Amino acid sequence: MASAELRIIRRRIKSVKSTMKITRAMELIAASQIAKAQDRVSKSIPYVQQLRNVIRNVAAASGSSDHMLLADDRAGDVGVMVITSDRGLAGAYNTNVIRAAERYIERLDERPRLYVVGKKAQGYFRYRGYDIQRAFLGMTDRPVYGDARQIANIVLDDYARENLRSLLVYYTEFKSALTQDVAQFTLMPVEPPPSEDASEGGTTTAAAYSYEPSPEVILGRLLPRYVEASVFGALLNASASEHAARRRAMKAATENAEELTKILTRTANQARQAEITTEISEIVGGAEALTTR
Amino acid sequence: MATPFTVDIVSPEATLWSGEATFVMARTIEGEIGIYAHHEPLLAALATGAVEVQEADGGRTVYGIHGGFLQVFQNQVTLLTDRAELVEGDAEAARDKAAELKALEDDAAAEDDLTGQTGADQVTGSSDAT
Numbered sequence: 313m314a315s316a317e318l319r320i321i322r323r324r325i326k327s328v329k330s331t332m333k334i335t336r337a338m339e340l341i342a343a344s345q346i347a348k349a350q351d352r353v354s355k356s357i358p359y360v361q362q363l364r365n366v367i368r369n370v371a372a373a374s375g376s377s378d379h380m381l382l383a384d385d386r387a388g389d390v391g392v393m394v395i396t397s398d399r400g401l402a403g404a405y406n407t408n409v410i411r412a413a414e415r416y417i418e419r420l421d422e423r424p425r426l427y428v429v430g431k432k433a434q435g436y437f438r439y440r441g442y443d444i445q446r447a448f449l450g451m452t453d454r455p456v457y458g459d460a461r462q463i464a465n466i467v468l469d470d471y472a473r474e475n476l477r478s479l480l481v482y483y484t485e486f487k488s489a490l491t492q493d494v495a496q497f498t499l500m501p502v503e504p505p506p507s508e509d510a511s512e513g514g515t516t517t518a519a520a521y522s523y524e525p526s527p528e529v530i531l532g533r534l535l536p537r538y539v540e541a542s543v544f545g546a547l548l549n550a551s552a553s554e555h556a557a558r559r560r561a562m563k564a565a566t567e568n569a570e571e572l573t574k575i576l577t578r579t580a581n582q583a584r585q586a587e588i589t590t591e592i593s594e595i596v597g598g599a600e601a602l603t604t605r
Numbered sequence: 606m607a608t609p610f611t612v613d614i615v616s617p618e619a620t621l622w623s624g625e626a627t628f629v630m631a632r633t634i635e636g637e638i639g640i641y642a643h644h645e646p647l648l649a650a651l652a653t654g655a656v657e658v659q660e661a662d663g664g665r666t667v668y669g670i671h672g673g674f675l676q677v678f679q680n681q682v683t684l685l686t687d688r689a690e691l692v693e694g695d696a697e698a699a700r701d702k703a704a705e706l707k708a709l710e711d712d713a714a715a716e717d718d719l720t721g722q723t724g725a726d727q728v729t730g731s732s733d734a735t
């Protein structure tokens with residue numbers, strides 16, 4: 313009969329092995345998601361880039377800054393948006409963004425309006441007694457443009473009502489499968505892109521455009537789109553980073569589990585050997601006792 | 606044969622079409638517009654409707670489009686669309702598709718209004734996040 317010790321160790325091995333199966337599956341799923349998410353990030357870039365180009369041209373032509381989204385002297389609160397995931401098991405992914413955002417909030421002289429994306433940020437800030445203006449859930453795994461539009465509509469509305477005078481977004485930028493960094497950008501007011509590269513003829517020909525209907529109307533339509541597209545970009549980056557972080561965390565967990573089973577198996581073998589030795593010595597001892605009588 | 610020029614149809618999620626064309630027909634908020642090569646630099650807001658592209662190799666591509674912008678600059682036409690979908694068939698079908706896309710957006714807007722009215726501080730994302 314197996315000793316109590318041996319039974320306990322075997323039970324642990326079993327449990328570690330089944331955990332390992334789960335972490336390995338999660339690792340593989342995340343790995344397949346990274347490529348898809350990364351693809352979506354790169355596909356979304358042309359739109360934002362073109363939009364930025366157009367805004368630069370129009371802003372130059374219409375004398376800019378009379379649109380509310382370009383004005384930096386609006387009334388209202390400072391806003392902070394934090395983009396995290398709904399699920400954990402992604403290493404330090406969520407903690408990093410949340411901490412960066414919280415550090416910023418602590419430095420502020422006022423209480424900001426807080427917008428959170430993902431259950432993790434919601435849980436964190438609610439637990440610490442922050443007022444959450446709005447929480448957006450269930451979109452971080454695979455964000456679609458409609459999600460970005462939904463977020464943008466709400467923050468644009470708050471901005472238009474002068475509840476909000478600026479909005480800083482904290483998210484995780486996907487640089488490569490190995491590097492993801494916490495990044496932030498000012499979503500509102502929109503900073504008109506600098507009219508750089510005169511080589512492309514941007515500055516000289518900006519006024520030569522004809523507009524249908526007028527530059528002001530076009531700008532008024534462009535800027536909200538730009539806000540949407542920026543949110544979308546941040547969501548996609550965050551999602552790709554989440555998958556990359558999860559893959560890394562799960563890979564480490566799987567490796568740990570492997571290591572642990574190895575150690576446990578060794579201990580189990582030792583225990584079994586010890587048991588056999590005890591049994592033999594008992595038998596030998598018993599036989600000895602009989603012959604010497 | 607008409608001189609070809611570059612056309613890009615870009616949506617927020619991807620570049621939908623990119624290539625050489627000889628003629629582009631689109632619908633701006635002020636009316637229909639046709640573009641040949643060497644069109645003057647133009648920036649227009651797009652309405653809901655069809656976009657037809659006469660490809661340089663003779664083919665024809667039709668998209669249903671809802672909202673966005675059209676930019677013509679140095680023989681390069683860029684359509685930045687909010688929503689667009691490829692349509693098999695003629696401009697008529699494309700207009701139907703465009704109207705569909707518009708209805709889709711109106712639905713989404715109505716949904717937003719609803720969540721706004723209840724004042725709930727939680728908004729759950731679209732259902733296709735699996």
